[in-house]
Amino acid sequence: xxxxxxxxxxxxxxxxxxxxxxxxxxxxxxxxxxxxxxxxxxxxxxxxxxxxxxxxxxxxxxxxxxxxxxxxxxxxxxxxxxxxxxxxxxxxxxxxxxxxxxxxxxxxxxxxxxxxxxxxxxxxxxxxxxxxxxxxxxxxxxxxxxxxxxxxxxxxxxxxx
Numbered sequence: 053x054x055x056x057x058x059x060x061x062x063x064x065x066x067x068x069x070x071x072x073x074x075x076x077x078x079x080x081x082x083x084x085x086x087x088x089x090x091x092x093x094x095x096x097x098x099x100x101x102x103x104x105x106x107x108x109x110x111x112x113x114x115x116x117x118x119x120x121x122x123x124x125x126x127x128x129x130x131x132x133x134x135x136x137x138x139x140x141x142x143x144x145x146x147x148x149x150x151x152x153x154x155x156x157x158x159x160x161x162x163x164x165x166x167x168x169x170x171x172x173x174x175x176x177x178x179x180x181x182x183x184x185x186x187x188x189x190x191x192x193x194x195x196x197x198x199x200x201x202x203x204x205x206x207x208x209x210x211x212x213x
Contacts, residue, residue: 147207153206172200196208
């Protein structure tokens with residue numbers, strides 16, 4: 053058996069996770085077309101963020117509310133290799149500016165960059181809205197700018213209403 057460092061183990065799982073996400077999408081697309089693959093992907097991303105959020109809430113003993121969402125979501129982004137800055141805004145909210153998105157980078161690497169905006173617009177709105185709802189029904193999400201749509205960065209805004 054190989055002796056791997058914790059960093060190598062994490063890298064292995066991160067690569068596997070990213071690969072299986074893209075692979076199943078491409079196989080559904082081959083069999084049923086892009087629209088069907090995107091529809092199924094969107095259904096997955098309605099549920100998967102809830103699983104992630106609940107896992108991090110449990111591991112970090114986090115509760116509900118904007119502060120707990122901030123802690124858990126920034127942890128998720130860090131673990132998944134995003135390059136970002138996060139700051140709390142006036143009132144009960146926060147902003148995350150993503151400078152490098154590993155999912156968009158994979159789309160570019162696989163020469164599917166032209167599809168990245170279509171996928172990213174739908175999936176990011178679904179994913180981050182699901183994250184917000186896991187921490188409180190009164191937390192709203194807004195996506196401002198997207199790398200996959202040609203912007204310099206993605207800006208995620210979360211605010212309690």
